[in-house]
Amino acid sequence: MLRTLLFDRWVADFLSAHPDATVVEIGTGLNTRHERVDNGRARWFGLDLPDVIALRRNFFTDSPRRTMIAASVTDEAWVAKVASRSTGPCLFVVEAVLPFLHEPDVRRVVDLLADRFPGALLALDTAGPGFFDTQEQHDALGRVEARMHWHCPDPARLADWRPGSRVLASHTLTSLPEPLVAQLPLPCRQMVSALAAQRLPQAEGYRLSLLRLP
Numbered sequence: 056m057l058r059t060l061l062f063d064r065w066v067a068d069f070l071s072a073h074p075d076a077t078v079v080e081i082g083t084g085l086n087t088r089h090e091r092v093d094n095g096r097a098r099w100f101g102l103d104l105p106d107v108i109a110l111r112r113n114f115f116t117d118s119p120r121r122t123m124i125a126a127s128v129t130d131e132a133w134v135a136k137v138a139s140r141s142t143g144p145c146l147f148v149v150e151a152v153l154p155f156l157h158e159p160d161v162r163r164v165v166d167l168l169a170d171r172f173p174g175a176l177l178a179l180d181t182a183g184p185g186f187f188d189t190q191e192q193h194d195a196l197g198r199v200e201a202r203m204h205w206h207c208p209d210p211a212r213l214a215d216w217r218p219g220s221r222v223l224a225s226h227t228l229t230s231l232p233e234p235l236v237a238q239l240p241l242p243c244r245q246m247v248s249a250l251a252a253q254r255l256p257q258a259e260g261y262r263l264s265l266l267r268l269p
Contacts, residue, residue, distance in 0.1 A: 062150065081150075108123050122140070165213060
């Protein structure tokens with residue numbers, strides 16, 4: 056929920072500054088961000104693996120401004136498709152995807168985006184090493200076959216991969232922007248405070264970051 060709120064805020068702010076821009080959701084699943092923050096003008100793409108897109112099509116349909124793409128994030132073909140159809144600057148939202156890739160594939164994704172969309176924004180989540188020893192016991196990860204393979208203690212490492220990249224913002228679940236936390240219902244604010252007091256490695260090592268590609 057907290058990740059969704061922050062990413063929603065970043066997308067809304069981006070579209071406020073660039074009303075005719077393009078938003079690309081990587082790992083879109085059954086995400087409804089378009090329904091929550093679309094401004095009626097932006098171009099949207101939702102990317103996921105073929106079986107996930109097949110499921111998504113039971114609930115959503117393409118439109119002149121909204122397109123679903125069935126492909127792996129490491130496949131260069133989808134990047135070319137988006138580049139040929141996008142309008143204005145681009146924001147890529149990558150939720151719960153990159154930690155499940157191996158580092159060479161993460162680097163490939165960053166390179167693909169930076170090469171084809173210079174100056175684009177990239178919103179992503181990264182996991183610290185604390186996640187890797189506890190995946191089996193995690194209340195969600197422990198119930199699925201997928202496992203994380205890549206950890207990133209410092210999102211600035213991503214900027215090091217592509218000189219000229221900049222980390223514009225980076226938050227843990229317990230260090231979210233104060234205006235966003237203030238809008239939460241009281242039980243949620245109490246939950247965030249309790250989580251911060253515990254200083255769990257899983258929570259402190261999990262980061263939500265916004266980067267500008269070179």
